[in-house]
Amino acid sequence: MAFYFVQFLTGLASAASLFLVASGLSIIFGVTRIVNFAHGAFYMLGAYVAFTLTERLSGALGFWGGIVVAALIVAVIGVLVEMVLLRRIYHAPELFQLLATFGLTLMVQDIVVMIWGPDDLLGRRAPGFRGAVDFFGQNIPSYDLFLIALSPVVLGVLWLLFQRTRWGVLVRAATQDRDMVAALGVNQKWLFTSVFALGVFLAALGGALQIPRDAVHHALDLRIIVEVFVVVVIGGLGSIIGAFVAAVLVSELNAFGILIFPKISIILVFLVMAVVLIVRPWGLFGKPEAAARRTPGLTVNPWRPLTSGERMMSISALALAATLPLFAGNYALTVGSEIAIFVVFAASLHFLMSVGGLASFGHAAYFGLGAYGVAFLAKAAGLPMMVSLLLGPVLGLLGAAVFGFFAVQLSGVYFAMLTLAFAQIVWSIAFQWVTVTGGDNGILGVWPEKWAASPANFYWLSLGITALVVALLRVIVFSPFGFALRATRDSPLRSEAIGINGKRVQWTAFVISGTVAGIGGALFAYLKGSVFPDSVGISLSVDALVMVLLGGVETVSGAVIGAIVFKAANIWLVSQTDLSKLVLGGFIVLMVVAFPKGIVGTLETIRNRRRSSKAKKSALVTSRIEAAE
Amino acid sequence: MKLQVADLNSFYGPAHILFDIALEVGEGEVVALLGRNGAGKSTTFRSIVGLVENRSGRIVFESRDVSREPTHAIVRGGLGYVPEERRIFTDLTVEENLEVGRQPKRPNAPHWTREKLFTLFPNLGEMRNRPGGRMSGGEQQMLTIARTLMGNPSLVLLDEPSEGLSPKIVEQMVDAILAMKNEGVSIVVSEQNLHFARLISDRAYIIERGRICFGGTMAELDARPDIRDAHLSL
Incomplete structure (x- = not known):
């Protein structure tokens, strides 16, 4: 007693x-x-x-x-x-x-x-x-x-x-x-x-x-x-x-x-x-929260599907990327695979954040779950690679289904804090449950099978899956489900009023996003040949946020560009300095203050301004909607 | 001249709301700003006190251009604002609401104390410790006016004070506004209700789609039934 x-x-x-x-x-x-x-x-x-x-x-x-x-x-x-x-x-x-x-x-x-x-x-x-x-x-x-x-x-x-x-x-x-x-x-x-x-x-x-x-x-x-x-x-x-x-x-x-x-x-x-x-979604002593001031992703530049010219350009860019193994060495190919995997990861977060208006601060949870899923299946169950690759992300899906159910009950900062807390819980389990996850030592020896083992083949595999996933997410954005999701993002009340079940739409988006992140994680496990708790960590979650932001949170394709630029810069930076956190932190602060539209967003603004000044329209039309109170 | 507004243009994001608004308010005057729903009355007030960031033009208050000053500085200078939505602090008691509005005494404006305001609005005096959220609409409207008066303003912008109130409360409101005028406070009051405006105002402006389309005394307005019918719904 x-x-x-x-x-x-x-x-x-x-x-x-x-x-x-x-x-x-x-x-x-x-x-x-x-x-x-x-x-x-x-x-x-x-x-x-x-x-x-x-x-x-x-x-x-x-x-x-x-x-x-x-x-x-x-x-x-x-x-x-x-x-x-x-x-x-x-x-x-x-x-x-x-x-x-x-x-x-x-x-x-x-x-x-x-x-x-x-x-x-x-x-x-x-x-x-x-x-x-x-x-x-x-x-x-x-x-x-x-x-x-x-x-x-x-x-x-x-x-x-x-x-x-x-x-x-x-x-x-x-x-x-x-x-x-x-x-x-x-x-x-x-x-x-x-x-x-x-x-x-x-x-x-x-x-x-x-x-x-x-x-x-x-x-x-x-x-x-x-x-x-x-x-x-x-x-x-x-x-x-x-x-x-x-x-x-x-x-x-x-x-x-x-x-x-x-x-x-x-x-x-x-x-x-x-x-x-x-x-009590607003906490024991809290008050029901007013709607978020401005949801991420909300923009007055309406999204549109690619024109046929832009589609041709995207396919050419992909074809160009596919020629990398013809002239690049193994190291460059490994970096290329890693970048492709992070494009998948960033695209999955972008789908939740920009399309769904839900900024997750713990998206690495689903990436890491996919990685651990592969590791369990390949190592413990001894399944062949293709099966593991297909089933590994299911762990990400399950995690997203459980956590997402709770998370979408909230919005704004509460959503962000809750997703972060969930990710930290997954991290703690990966870190503490040593008998299953290996704890800090991780799970080693998750190597791809022979047909995919060479850097070139693995690069092509990653690139192919990435292209498929990005294209698929884009199709969803412009599908009826995507419209419902964006409607819920822009005005929960109005979309509810026309019969959209907002919570269920957001939950579905959360699950899709978590699954896609899991696909990225599954590839990542095979790329590295191992899984560590880091793959679930906060810093990885934030990397994803920065990638989306860098590309442009209000754009459809920003995540792809953001991931490529960020990952390449990051790999280079880590090789250059010991103070990478200081530099990265400073970069994030600077970006938020000075450059909030991101690369693609800024390019679009410039293009729109040029177009509208030609049309003698006010440049204001292209500026974003301020929260009208 | 108490307040002089010239060439006031305001925007909400990409939307142009006010076009070259010009207004004048004399010392001790009560001026009505009349117009339909959505005509731009509230935006005019919000622009004058700096709550609309995207605006241009000249706003001269007591011969000082305040158009570049932040809201709190404008209000501290003696220009009080009573918002249409009332916006009382529902978690705070009546006395605490008044405390938020309290500002030091000003030489050129009447000085208001809590006790003086409780005689002007006797209802409030009976519920000093009641949270603002548990008051009726009329009581809340009284409280917003009292709260602004605690800042000892020499001019008050009153945004639709009669909106949604019962006839009996509207009568009290007329009395309160006239009492403020007697104390020497200049007032701009926005209204859709011409009858209410006529009871308190010396002059009137009519605003329609963000433009001032009439300005004159109440008698001049009465002499122009065409303008009245075209721009005001009775």
């Missing part, structure tokens, strides 16, 4: 940091409507800065002062980020905001390693809380008790701040209607900045308070952000009480889940999240 009680207290202590970070994320989202992906990075920075300060400063004052000063320093960094970056993208679609803040996260990861090195750092114990309290033979660290007491105090202070001060009233008003607050003479800019500073302060404090409990390392950011996303999805984005209750719930589920499913404890959290989403 005592053991379970202590386990319960450990859960409560872990909830403290989770609550601090989640409440910060919630407060920021409430006012600015930005889901700050970089919140995990601020948490991590808080831990690192606190580590340095508490090492340098001595005594109890040095320790506690160091913790608070660390949080303040990071809050100042947050203010700079808000003023320099976020102010430029407050009106951008949610997808762009998530991506830009993710780019920031990538940059921070490399910067942190540059400053503090790649090794785990063990921080000082908290003065006055070094010992443990004995509870019927079980030890409870006294620092845990301190953390347990801290979170209700923080909750109380936040409550007073929001209920009893003019600033709090303004913030709550802005949470509901930002423009109206401005129309009453309140300078939103500084309100936003102050809210962001508070949110970042809370995140950094959460990180700083972890140093006596946990080693500081450069993967803290993603670990916490995924948990925080789960917390705010359960608790309701924008609700501080919700963040508190859900943080406790998730931490307790983790604490006890370890006892029940020691290998895959995250399953328990997932089940609870699924139940909450079915019963």
